[in-house]
Amino acid sequence: MPDPKGPPPAGVTAERQMRRLTRRGFITGGAAALAGLGAWRWLATATPEDGVPWPLRRVLRWNESLAESLGSPHGLAPTFPSNAARGPARTNGLIGLDNDVDSTRWRLRVQHESRGEKTIRLQDVLALPRHDLATEFKCVEGWNEVMHFSGVRFVDFATRFGLATRSGRAPDPLGNPKDLYRYVYLATPDEDYYVGLDMASALHPQTLLCDAMNGHPLSRQHGAPLRLYLAVKYGYKSLKRIGIIRFQDQRPADYWAARGYDWYAGL
């Protein structure tokens, strides 16, 4: 290799050196390209974990812990005036909504990993303080729409009924975080559609149990009689027609995460 400080080689010496450099450069480059192709083949054919090659799943988990450590549970998603939501909200996904549901006889089944099941009536949920939230609903497909959700906060619901904790006391994420279960599992009554949530997102102040959207009572397609809405997740986490809520320490199954999507889905 020519000495960068000395005078540049010239004439025949230069041409000979150039040939040597060319050989070396292309051999190194070719080897690097082959190594890259090998790495690509390895990655693309790695054993799938929940629908995607396991190294990608690992990175998604790592992105998740990074996002969590940067403070997702506390930040609020931007809000809009209620009248920014116009017309009927777009629908997408009707899994678990096949049969008709009678809201007078509908009961929410709430379970804790090491406690018995508790059932809660719709009117008892809706007796909690009401909240309105107009935010941009974001679908993982790439579209978004300002929607206006009305209902009660999930955190108020958990507080009122002593849910999400081992002790049965109201959740206290700051004072007594160990008392909280780590995850929440929610499903339609037939469990055809189900989502898993980290506790911080479930207790986020913009996480609602809703009975109305865009100023109208929930339609069947939007998840009557009671649906979930999270402003800090892609739409596929906002379960419609809640039938079961379970608090647990094991990371819950999730309908779309099992089909290759990010489990965390945090915005």
Place this chain on the structure above:
Amino acid sequence: MIESARPPAVGGQSGANVEEDDVNRLDKKHPRAIRWMHWINVPVLTIMIWSGLLIYWANDVYDLGLGGITLVHFFPDWFYRGLGLEHGLALGMAYHFTFMWFFAVNGLGYVLYTAVSGEWRHLLPNRRTPREAWLVVLHDLRIYKGPLPQAKFNGAQRIAYTGVILMGAGSLVTGLAIYKPAQLGWLTGLLGGYEWARAEHFALTIGYVLFFVVHIAQVVRAGWNNFRAMVTGYELVPAKEADHA
């Protein structure tokens, strides 16, 4: 315009080393770090654009039109079918949110390296750049036949190579804004909201593709010696054209 072959040097510059003028000379051109980062971009950008298309397919709403008439729809069905881009949203997101790290680290590494090594002096536009870039364009269109100023990168190259780095930074920023529009809501807002940020992210990608087309055309035009310099780091400066860059 991007990789102009060197035309005869401006008079007066080449006469200094009379005894070396009639032989070829070996000149250091691209530092090793820049060559590696340049080539790493090839697979990384390919994977980012491919996985981005897998994602975009799920909501392919962009058109290019004029006065209500759609000229180009991004993208026609044959395009998706031909490249196998259908029904790959989940996989596309998994790849995109993995390889974004390589894209970001490689890009930041490049910016840091050029800043610390002083290579930025060859790359950033300066006050002579606009005129020079215009001359290069005229030269490449065979309108201007006069001599061009001699330097490692001409004005058009300075604009193109600085521009594409700014585009990379733009992709990073608009990408973050649509990846975390709640956590980074202020950033998304700054970019005009979620929909605008998504459109900007897409437009930048189209920009890369256009850059790539011109870049390849110019590399082909500039020839083997120029291409080889991006592999070996050295350029054989032909007899009588040696300058002192």
